[in-house]
Amino acid sequence: MSNSTLTLPSLTVRTAAPAARPPAAPRPPRRWQWPLGAVLPLALLALWEILARAGTLPPNLLPAPSKVLATIAGLARTGELWHHLGLTLARVGAGFVLGSAAATALGALTGYAPLARRLLDPLLQGVRNIPSLAWVPLFILWMGIYETSKVVLIAVGVFFPVYLGLMSGVQGVDRKLVEVGRMYRLSGLALVRRVFLPATLPAYLVGLRNGLGLGWMFVVAAEIMGATKGLGFLLVDGQMTGRPQTILAAILLFAVLGRTTDAGLAWLSRRLLRWQDTHGANGNN
């Protein structure tokens, strides 16, 4: 620095300004915390079990939790469980991939190109306002009762949150950052890849998580409307045969699967968005 000739009093302050150190280890070791949120559910389960065993709760309507677990164990032993689980997962997976792929293409297009937005968005918003279950009869008529109609229904459910998330994400990209890209003569695909894509990622990932949630909702609808396998079938089967433990087992499995897949996406989001400067960042998610 050539500040030797400046005789302003501020000189001493300037040279004395401490060279800041880089922030220390990014993550301090987090202490294990007693999961407070588990207390209430466990207490309720215990109460439920006690009341069921004491005969206070009618066993043909609300069987004990242990019985529900035994039902799951029984299904696992015969191998039926994996059949049901696998098929439901495959349906959600296929619907999710299909729906989010279509949503990604259309959302990116309408977010990026105002012309496409004016052309397509009103139509899509209109379709979005149709309660999605209203499609069921039509899909069955068009595509039959088997897999196609189910996967398409799930895809429709997944589509809208992903589409909306991505479109608003692309529209919301900071013009100032786009200008930085332009200043370095990026355009077209390079600009999309190096500026739009990362800038949109947070909104897109939220859209994907919402979409996956709806996917799980719609797989239940799809499997209730007619299936001979899958967790949704177990629901109907339990009702038909008067076995509430089967229904509760299916509900429990849905909860576990939904939570697990969402946690997977949440983990992926945290990894991809480490750079984010938000209130929720840095672990307290």
Added chain:
Amino acid sequence: MLRIEHVGKQFGPQVVALHDVSLQVAPGEIVALVGASGCGKSTLLRIAAGLETPGTGRVLIDGAPVAGPHPAVGFIFQEPRLLPWLTVCQNVEFGIAGLPAAERTERSAAALARVGLSDFAGTWPRQLSGGMAQRAAIARALVARPGLLLLDEPFSALDPFTKMDLQDHLLDIWADDRPTLVLVTHDLEEALVLADRVVVLRSRPGRVHQTFAVDLPRPRRRTAPDFQAQKQLLLEALGVAA
């Protein structure tokens, strides 16, 4: 280096941001643009950068008309505008992605060292203070070794100490590579410390009002009587003489 010829720019039917502005900047020269808020300084700089098209007239860089951002031109914005998803080092390398990796690393390391951020190469922009972020932005602009560097109030958001520090940095860099600098500022002392020439703009419509050659020897002392006399002249030209 930079020739602005009869540039005019209108926003909508009402706002005439610039009217018939002409300006020539020689290679290696430092020119400061000053003027009241809204007189079109940013617009002029953005037109020179190719980020905005002139309504009338044209801009030439090295004799060639500007049609979009030019590879030899760097721009430092008022805000750091670091890309939050890239580390400081990756941000600095953003503009030289086409170079071989080894050269990229070498250049970004040098640029970061130059602005005193070597220890922060791997951190995210959110972990930087305002002054540090602006220094990173300066490194990003310098790493591409622009022949012409346009600066739009680059230090205005910084505290006086950091500001003077970075003004010195800028002069050091200029002394080494002699890039042409065109800088917009509201700070008359900054203009007088840095510039060879100060151009005073007037608003409604934005136009060149007066040009001052600053022939004080470098490095310049803010307290020197000549310096203060020049400042007084500038204040008068801006119509705010006290």
